[in-house]
Amino acid sequence: MPTDPRLTRHAAPLRALHWLTAIAVIAIYGVTYLEDLFARGTPERAAVWWVHISVGLLLIALVALRIPVRIFGRNPPASRQISRPMAIASHAAHGLLYVLLIATLAVGVYLAFLRGNAVSFFSLFTIPSPIAVNRDLARQVIELHEWLANALVVLALLHAAAALAHHFVMKDDVLKRMLPERLAP
Template sequence: MPISSYKPIQKALHWAIFLLVLACYGLTYSGLFFAKGDPGRALAWWSHISLGLLLAALVAGRLVARLALGAPELPATMSGMEAAAAKGAHLLLYVLMIGIVGLGVALTWLRGDALTFFGLFTLLAPVAPNPELARLVKDAHELCADAILIVAGLHAAAALWHHYVRGDDVLTRMLPRR
């Protein structure tokens, strides 16, 4: 039986991931307001890593929920090309979310740093520091971060277009019930 809306857990994960991506992106640039060696800069970096690890857990949960609970059917008014674009955008967002986390973990370890989750636990680097490879991974991590914002922006624009121009339920399926 087709479902007409996402389940509450899927909606909660969607919006939590959205906020975490924005927070991680913002923290990247907040470090620029502090001089090297300033505790504020270290706090921004530590928070970025901790939120990135939380993002990894929520993305994993989102994937499990998607596989277990499915997704609502696309509106019958969507053309084949629109449906393919919607499915492709969702797939690309999942790939970027997984990629950005994996690259972030690799970058941290290649810099010789440990991963810490809000000081609750620490994962030491299983590899030796490699500054050259770290620079390449950093570039890929930043590219994924920029790409995820662009794709998510297009995703949001499409949802708003569906809501205000098409008048279908694409947007409301992901909004909390009132």
């Protein structure tokens, strides 16, 4: 990733994609808890999964945009206010977040296809399943998808806690580098 030592904050497109990704992860994870409110086979329960899959496809698009913006965009160097080991740990955590995002999304789409479901993006377009239905394998893949999603959320929460600790405890510039302009002058 190219860095520009004159920069002290991430570029606006990356900041926007970061916060949109966070909102999408919260939405996609949170909506799954609505499933138990509705009986199997009801339109309401189907709507929960329609939203889950649609937001998942949105998240795929966000990640697909975010990776080249991160790799090829102008980025500030690591904060001068943190130690080298902390910067290395930060890069490792960010890398793992990307890996978990990609893996969770890929496994989720594969799971939908194994169940014989088409994936729809808010009914604007639909991708039919290109593979044969395999409900036995789907039961195994759902466990992997749930494990990956839980790991992603735990790591994202640790990421958020670390950013807040940097801001409120260490009082450095780490969080400010990713905040919108109006929130971090």
